Amino acid sequence: MEPTTGDLTDPLINHADGQLFLHEAFKIIVEEVLCKGTDVKEKVCEWREPEELARLLDLELREKGEPQENLLQRVRDVAKYSIKTSHPRFFNQQFAGVDYHSLAGRFLSEALNTNLFTYEVAPVFVLMEAEVLRGLRALVGWTEGDGLFCPGGSTSNMYAMNLARYRLYPEVKSQGLRSLPQLTVFTSPESHYSVKKGAAFMGFGMDNVILVKVDDGGRMIPEDLDEKIELSKSQGAVPFLVSCTSGTTVQGAFDPLDLIADVCDKHKLWLHVDAAWGGSVLFSKKHSHLMKGVHRANSVAWNPHKMLVAGLQCSVLLLKDTTDLLKKCHCANATYLFQQDKFYDVNLDIGDKSVQCSRKVDCLKLWLMWKAVGSAGLEQRVDKAFLHARYVVDQMKKREGFQLLGDPQFVNVCFWFIPPSLRGKEKNADYQNKLAKVAPVIKERMMKQGTMMVGYQPLGDRVNFFRITILSPLVSQKDMDFFLDEIERLGNDL
Amino acid sequence: MEPTTGDLTDPLINHADGQLFLHEAFKIIVEEVLCKGTDVKEKVCEWREPEELARLLDLELREKGEPQENLLQRVRDVAKYSIKTSHPRFFNQQFAGVDYHSLAGRFLSEALNTNLFTYEVAPVFVLMEAEVLRGLRALVGWTEGDGLFCPGGSTSNMYAMNLARYRLYPEVKSQGLRSLPQLTVFTSPESHYSVKKGAAFMGFGMDNVILVKVDDGGRMIPEDLDEKIELSKSQGAVPFLVSCTSGTTVQGAFDPLDLIADVCDKHKLWLHVDAAWGGSVLFSKKHSHLMKGVHRANSVAWNPHKMLVAGLQCSVLLLKDTTDLLKKCHCANATYLFQQDKFYDVNLDIGDKSVQCSRKVDCLKLWLMWKAVGSAGLEQRVDKAFLHARYVVDQMKKREGFQLLGDPQFVNVCFWFIPPSLRGKEKNADYQNKLAKVAPVIKERMMKQGTMMVGYQPLGDRVNFFRITILSPLVSQKDMDFFLDEIERLGNDL
Ligand SMILES: Cc1ncc(COP(=O)(O)O)c(C=O)c1O
Ligand SMILES: Cc1ncc(COP(=O)(O)O)c(C=O)c1O
Numbered sequence: 001m002e003p004t005t006g007d008l009t010d011p012l013i014n015h016a017d018g019q020l021f022l023h024e025a026f027k028i029i030v031e032e033v034l035c036k037g038t039d040v041k042e043k044v045c046e047w048r049e050p051e052e053l054a055r056l057l058d059l060e061l062r063e064k065g066e067p068q069e070n071l072l073q074r075v076r077d078v079a080k081y082s083i084k085t086s087h088p089r090f091f092n093q094q095f096a097g098v099d100y101h102s103l104a105g106r107f108l109s110e111a112l113n114t115n116l117f118t119y120e121v122a123p124v125f126v127l128m129e130a131e132v133l134r135g136l137r138a139l140v141g142w143t144e145g146d147g148l149f150c151p152g153g154s155t156s157n158m159y160a161m162n163l164a165r166y167r168l169y170p171e172v173k174s175q176g177l178r179s180l181p182q183l184t185v186f187t188s189p190e191s192h193y194s195v196k197k198g199a200a201f202m203g204f205g206m207d208n209v210i211l212v213k214v215d216d217g218g219r220m221i222p223e224d225l226d227e228k229i230e231l232s233k234s235q236g237a238v239p240f241l242v243s244c245t246s247g248t249t250v251q252g253a254f255d256p257l258d259l260i261a262d263v264c265d266k267h268k269l270w271l272h273v274d275a276a277w278g279g280s281v282l283f284s285k286k287h288s289h290l291m292k293g294v295h296r297a298n299s300v301a302w303n304p305h306k307m308l309v310a311g312l313q314c315s316v317l318l319l320k321d322t323t324d325l326l327k328k329c330h331c332a333n334a335t336y337l338f339q340q341d342k343f344y345d346v347n348l349d350i351g352d353k354s355v356q357c358s359r360k361v362d363c364l365k366l367w368l369m370w371k372a373v374g375s376a377g378l379e380q381r382v383d384k385a386f387l388h389a390r391y392v393v394d395q396m397k398k399r400e401g402f403q404l405l406g407d408p409q410f411v412n413v414c415f416w417f418i419p420p421s422l423r424g425k426e427k428n429a430d431y432q433n434k435l436a437k438v439a440p441v442i443k444e445r446m447m448k449q450g451t452m453m454v455g456y457q458p459l460g461d462r463v464n465f466f467r468i469t470i471l472s473p474l475v476s477q478k479d480m481d482f483f484l485d486e487i488e489r490l491g492n493d494l
Numbered sequence: 495m496e497p498t499t500g501d502l503t504d505p506l507i508n509h510a511d512g513q514l515f516l517h518e519a520f521k522i523i524v525e526e527v528l529c530k531g532t533d534v535k536e537k538v539c540e541w542r543e544p545e546e547l548a549r550l551l552d553l554e555l556r557e558k559g560e561p562q563e564n565l566l567q568r569v570r571d572v573a574k575y576s577i578k579t580s581h582p583r584f585f586n587q588q589f590a591g592v593d594y595h596s597l598a599g600r601f602l603s604e605a606l607n608t609n610l611f612t613y614e615v616a617p618v619f620v621l622m623e624a625e626v627l628r629g630l631r632a633l634v635g636w637t638e639g640d641g642l643f644c645p646g647g648s649t650s651n652m653y654a655m656n657l658a659r660y661r662l663y664p665e666v667k668s669q670g671l672r673s674l675p676q677l678t679v680f681t682s683p684e685s686h687y688s689v690k691k692g693a694a695f696m697g698f699g700m701d702n703v704i705l706v707k708v709d710d711g712g713r714m715i716p717e718d719l720d721e722k723i724e725l726s727k728s729q730g731a732v733p734f735l736v737s738c739t740s741g742t743t744v745q746g747a748f749d750p751l752d753l754i755a756d757v758c759d760k761h762k763l764w765l766h767v768d769a770a771w772g773g774s775v776l777f778s779k780k781h782s783h784l785m786k787g788v789h790r791a792n793s794v795a796w797n798p799h800k801m802l803v804a805g806l807q808c809s810v811l812l813l814k815d816t817t818d819l820l821k822k823c824h825c826a827n828a829t830y831l832f833q834q835d836k837f838y839d840v841n842l843d844i845g846d847k848s849v850q851c852s853r854k855v856d857c858l859k860l861w862l863m864w865k866a867v868g869s870a871g872l873e874q875r876v877d878k879a880f881l882h883a884r885y886v887v888d889q890m891k892k893r894e895g896f897q898l899l900g901d902p903q904f905v906n907v908c909f910w911f912i913p914p915s916l917r918g919k920e921k922n923a924d925y926q927n928k929l930a931k932v933a934p935v936i937k938e939r940m941m942k943q944g945t946m947m948v949g950y951q952p953l954g955d956r957v958n959f960f961r962i963t964i965l966s967p968l969v970s971q972k973d974m975d976f977f978l979d980e981i982e983r984l985g986n987d988l
Contacts, residue, residue, distance in 0.1 A: 203697020
C-alpha cells in the first residue's frame with residue numbers, strides 16, 4: 001500500500017464501511033459481553049494458558065491490514081476470552097456489574113473524544129464535571145470547595161499529598177524537597193498501597209510513611225496516631241498529612257474520622273480521607289455514619305468506578321479548599337492552551353488544576369447514571385450491597401467450613417474456608433501452613449472451571465483468606481447461595 | 495424510592511430495559527456524533543454562554559431518577575453542544591478525526607470494564623498490551639525492552655524522570671530526595687509543560703528544570719546543552735536527565751536526537767524522548783529520519799491518541815531497559831493483588847510496574863486499528879498528513895494575508911493572518927500590539943459561527959499566531975481550502 005502521493009482529494013476513511021463495522025461490533029458487544037457475559041448459565045472466565053491464548057487471538061501486528069470478517073472475529077475472541085467482570089458471580093475486585101446508563105455515557109464520551117482542559121473544547125463537560133463534583137461534595141457536607149476527576153484513586157491520593165505539602169511550603173513547587181525538613185505522612189498498615197507508591201513517586205520516600213496501629217477490625221487507633229506524630233516531631237521531622245481510609249481494601253474498615261480529625265486539629269495536619277472504596281456509603285442514610293466527621297477533612301478521594309458501578313476509570317478528588325490551592329499548586333500557565341485573552345471567562349479552563357494535560361472525560365457516565373436513578377437509586381444499591389454482605393455472613397455462620405476473619409463493617413467479607421481435613425486441627429503445628437494453601441487451590445479450580453471469581457490474600461500474620469466484595473447491582477440471593485455452595489464443592493476434598 | 499429492605503430475590507438492574515436504552519443511545523451517537531458530527535455542512539461547535547448551556551443541559555443531580563425519554567434527550571443535548579472533534583474542520587488540538595476500528599475497540603474496552611493489573615482479570619489485555627508495546631518498540635529500533643500504557647503523555651514523561659533518578663539513586667524510593675544532591679533536568683523552552691509540572695510534582699522543583707536554547711525552528715541546540723550541563727555540574731548539581739522533544743507542541747520541532755545522544759553519552763545522562771506528538775513519524779519510511787538516533791534513548795513517550803487517532807487516552811512509555819527497572823522502581827508488592835503463590839506465571843501480573851492501581855485498558859483500540867489498516871495504513875495516514883501540511887504552506891505562500899512563522903518540520907503550521915489594515919505597516923510602533931489582537935478576534939468569530947476551530951498562542955517574543963495541526967484522516971484538500979478562505983473571511987475587516 002503505497003502512499004497516494006499528491007492525491008489529496010479524498011479522505012482516507014470511509015464512513016459507511018466504518019459505521020457498518022461499528023454496528024457489527026456493537027452487536028457482538030451486546031451479545032457476548034452484556035447478554036452472555038451476565039448470564040449465570042455462562043462462564044465468568046474462559047481460562048487459557050498464556051501461550052495458547054496468544055495463539056488463539058493472533059495478536060501479531062503486521063504490515064498489511066486484515067479483512068473485516070477477521071476483525072469481527074477478533075472482537076468476538078477478545079470478548080470471549082476476557083473476564084466477564086459484569087457477571088453476577090464475579091467477586092474478584094472492587095468493581096463488578098454493569099449499569100446501562102453509565103455504559104451509554106461511556107460510549108458517548110468515547111465517541112465525542114474530547115479533553116477536559118478548556119471550556120473551548122469541552123463546554124458541556126467542564127460544566128458537568130463541576131456539577132458532579134458539587135453533588136459529591138454536598139454528600140461530604142461541603143457547600144463550597146474544589147476538586148477534579150483523576151485517573152484513579154492512587155492519583156487522587158497523590159494529589160492530596162502534593163496539596164498538603166504545597167500549603168505548608170509553597171516554595172516546594174519551584175525549589176523542590178531538598179531544602180525542606182523531613183516530611184512525614186501517617187496512615188494505617190491496612191491503607192491502600194498507593195500511599196506508599198505516592199510517597200516514593202513524589203520524592204518523600206516510602207520510609208517517611210509512618211504506619212499507625214490498627215485495632216482488630218483494621219481501624220486506625222487515634223491514640224497511636226497522636227503518639228507517632230509526637231515521636232516523629234521529636235525526631236526532627238515535620239508531620240504534614242494523615243491519610244485515613246474509609247473502607248480499607250481488604251477488610252473494608254472505616255478509620256474513626258472524628259477522633260482522627262481531633263488529632264489533626266491538635267497538630268495542624270492535613271486530613272486526607274481515602275474513601276476510594278467506601279465513599280459511596282455517603283449516599284446511604286443508614287450507613288453514612290461510618291464516615292462521621294468526614295466534613296472535617298481537607299480532602300477526600302472517592303472512586304465511583306468501584307461501588308457505584310460507574311465504570312473504569314471514575315475517581316474524584318474532593319477538596320474543602322476555597323483558595324484555589326489546586327490551581328496554584330499545579331499550574332504551569334501554558335500559553336498554547338490557557339490563553340488569558342480569550343473571549344470567555346478563562347476560569348472555565350480548568351486544565352491547569354491537573355498535573356495531566358490530556359484528561360479523559362470521566363464525569364458523563366456518572367452524571368447520566370445519577371440522573372437515571374437519582375440519589376435515591378444509588379442509596380438503594382448501597383443499602384442492598386450491605387444486605388447481601390449481611391446475608392453471606394449469616395449463611396457462613398451456619399455452615400461448618402466457613403470461618404470469618406471478623407464481623408464485617410462494610411461489603412467486604414473476609415473468611416477462611418476450612419476443608420474437612422483441617423477442621424478441628426487448629427492446634428496442629430502445620431495447621432496455618434496447610435490452611436494457607438487452601439485458597440490458592442480453590443482459586444485455581446474456580447478459574448479453570450470458570451464458575452466464579454473471588455480473590456484471596458494474606459494480611460499481617462493471617463494466612464491466605466478469601467475476600468468477597470459484594471457491590472454489583474446484578475447480584476441476588478441465589479448468587480450468594482451459589483457462591484457458598486461452590487466454595488464447598490471446590491474445597492471439600494482438600 | 496425506599497430501599498427494599500430484606501428483599502434479595504431480584505437484582506436491581508433490568509437487562510432488557512437497560513439494553514433498550516443502550517441501543518437508543520447508540521443510535522443517537524451514530525447520528526449526532528458520527529454522521530452529523532463529521533459532516534462539513536454541519537457546525538463544528540454550537541457555542542453557548544456557560545450560563546445558558548448549564549440551563550439547556552439541566553445539569554442538576556436530584557433525589558429521584560428521570561424517565562428514559564428525558565435521559566435520551568440529555569444524550570442528544572450532550573452530543574449537540576459538545577465540540578465535534580472528529581469534524582474535518584476541527585484543527586484546534588493535537589487530536590482530531592475518528593477511526594471506526596479504534597472506536598469499536600473503545601466500546602469493547604468499556605463494556606468489558608476490566609483493569610490492567612493482573613493476568614487473572616485481564617488475560618487478553620496483558621498479552622495484547624505486551625504485543626502493542628513490542629510493535630512500537632520495534633519502530634524505535636529496539637528488539638528488547640519494557641514499557642507501559644499511561645494515562646497521558648504527561649504521566650509518561652514523569653515516569654521517565656522517576657526511572658532515571660531511581661537508576662542513579664535507588665535509595666530515593668525509600669529515603670526520598672532530601673539526602674540526595676540537587677538533581678537537574680534539561681529540556682528546551684519549547685518542550686511540553688509536563689516536564690515542569692512533573693518536576694514540581696515529583697519533588698525536584700521547577701527551578702531544577704534547566705532550559706536549553708533552541709534554534710529558529712525550535713530545535714534544541716546540542717552545544718548549549720553541553721554547556722548548561724557543565725555549568726550545572728560546576729554549581730554542584732547532578733544533571734541526570736535530558737528530555738528531548740520529537741514534535742514540539744506549538745512548532746512541531748524535532749530536537750536533533752543523535753547529537754543530543756552524544757552529549758548524554760559524554761555525561762552519562764538518561765536520554766528521554768518526548769515523542770508524544772511526533773512519535774508517529776516512526777511509521778513512515780519517508781519521515782522517520784526526523785527521529786534519527788531515537789534508538790539511543792533510554793525512554794520514549796508516545797501518544798497514539800494524538801496523530802494516530804487512537805482516541806483519548808492512549809499513551810505509552812517505551813523503555814530500552816531489560817533489567818526490570820520499571821517494576822523495581824514502582825513496586826509496592828501489595829499482597830491482595832500480586833500474590834506470589836498463584837497458579838500461573840506471576841510475571842504476567844504487570845500492575846506493579848505502574849504507580850497507578852486501577853489502570854484502564856488503552857491498548858485494544860490501538861491494536862484493533864493497527865490490525866485493520868496494518869502498519870502500511872498508518873504510514874499512509876502519516877504521509878498524507880505531511881502532504882496536507884505542505885499543501886497548506888504552499889497555499890499560504892500564495893495568499894497575501896498569511897505569514898508563516900517558519901518552514902514547518904511537521905504537521906503544525908504556525909502563521910499570522912495579517913488583516914488588510916495591517917499589511918505593509920510592519921514598521922509601525924503599534925504593529926505587534928495590533929497583530930496580537932487579531933487571532934483572538936478571529937477565534938471568537940469562528941467559535942460563535944461554529945464553522946471551524948483552530949488554536950492560537952504567543953511564543954517567546956512572537957505575538958499571538960495560529961497553529962493549525964493537520965492529522966485527521968477525514969481531512970481532504972477542500973477542507974484546507976475552506977480553512978484558508980474562512981480565515982480570510984473572518985479577518986478581512988480587521
Ligand atoms: C482504599 C483504596 N484506596 C485507593 C485505591 C486505589 O484506587 P485506584 O485503583 O483507582 O488507583 C483502592 C483501590 O484498590 C482502594 O481500595
Ligand atoms: C510534546 C508533548 N508532550 C507531551 C504532551 C502531553 O501529553 P498528554 O496530553 O497526553 O499528557 C503533549 C500534549 O499536549 C505534547 O504536545
